[in-house]
Amino acid sequence: MNRKRWGIGVLALLVVLFGLWQLSKARTFQVFGELHHRVETSEKVVALTFDDGPSPANTPPLLALLAQHQVKATFFMVGRNIEAHRELAARVISEGHQVGNHSYSHKRLVFRSPSTIQEEISRTDALLREVGARGEIFFRAPFGKKLLVLPWLLARDNRKHIIFDVVPDDHATQDASLLTSRVLEATRPGSIILLHDGWATKPGTIEATRRILEGLKAQGYRFVTVSELLALAGKGSPAPDP
Numbered sequence: 001m002n003r004k005r006w007g008i009g010v011l012a013l014l015v016v017l018f019g020l021w022q023l024s025k026a027r028t029f030q031v032f033g034e035l036h037h038r039v040e041t042s043e044k045v046v047a048l049t050f051d052d053g054p055s056p057a058n059t060p061p062l063l064a065l066l067a068q069h070q071v072k073a074t075f076f077m078v079g080r081n082i083e084a085h086r087e088l089a090a091r092v093i094s095e096g097h098q099v100g101n102h103s104y105s106h107k108r109l110v111f112r113s114p115s116t117i118q119e120e121i122s123r124t125d126a127l128l129r130e131v132g133a134r135g136e137i138f139f140r141a142p143f144g145k146k147l148l149v150l151p152w153l154l155a156r157d158n159r160k161h162i163i164f165d166v167v168p169d170d171h172a173t174q175d176a177s178l179l180t181s182r183v184l185e186a187t188r189p190g191s192i193i194l195l196h197d198g199w200a201t202k203p204g205t206i207e208a209t210r211r212i213l214e215g216l217k218a219q220g221y222r223f224v225t226v227s228e229l230l231a232l233a234g235k236g237s238p239a240p241d242p
C-alpha cells in the first residue's frame with residue numbers, strides 16, 4: 001500500500017515538474033501580462049533581434065552591416081555587459097537601434113525570489129537609461145524562461161515581454177549557411193528573429209546576418225524594430241527617437 005502511494009506521489013510530482021518545464025519555455029503563453037513572440041500581419045515585415053551584448057567582438061561588425069543596409073534592429077542587452085562596454089551600448093542607441101532589457105546577470109529567472117528578479121530588471125533598466133535609452137524598455141527573459149514571478153512583476157509594471165518565433169540557434173552552431181537557411185525557411189510576415197551578439201566572437205552569426213539581410217530583402221521583406229513591429233499590429237506605440 002505504502003509503495004503504491006509512493007508511486008502515485010512520484011508520478012504526480014513528475015507530472016507537475018513536466019508542466020512547469022513546459023510553462024517555463026512556452027512561447028505563446030505566460031500566466032500574467034503581455035508576451036509577444038511575433039505579430040499577426042500580412043505585411044512583409046520582420047524584426048531582427050540580437051541578445052546578450054554588447055560585445056566588442058560582435059556588436060561593431062553587426063552595427064556596420066546594419067548601417068550598410070540601412071536597417072534598424074533591436075538589441076536585448078545584459079546589464080553587466082553594458083557596465084563593461086558603456087560606450088558601445090550608447091553607440092547602439094545613437095545609431096538608431098532599439099535596446100531592450102535582458103536581465104543583469106543572465107541567470108534563469110525561474111525559482112528565484114521576487115526581490116532577486118526585480119533587482120535583475122531594475123539594475124539593467126538604470127544602466128540602459130544611463131547610456132541613453134528613452135521611451136518604453138521591453139524585456140526579454142534569459143533563455144526565454146519564465147514561470148510566475150517574472151510575468152507577474154512585468155505585468156504589474158505594464159512591461160511587455162518579447163520573445164521570438166525564429167530561432168536559428170547560433171549558440172549551438174556557427175555554420176553561416178545553416179543559420180541562414182534556418183532563418184529564411186522559418187521567417188514569415190511579423191516574425192521576430194533571435195540571434196546573439198554577446199560574449200565570444202561569432203563569425204557565423206555575423207556572416208549569417210549579412211546573408212539574412214540580403215535574402216529577406218530579396219523576398220520583399222522590410223526590417224523594423226520590435227517597437228515598430230508591435231505598432232504595425234496595433235499592439236503599442238513606437239518608442240520615441242533616441
Ligand SMILES: [Zn+2]
Nearest residue numbers: 051052142143
Ligand atoms: Zn540571452
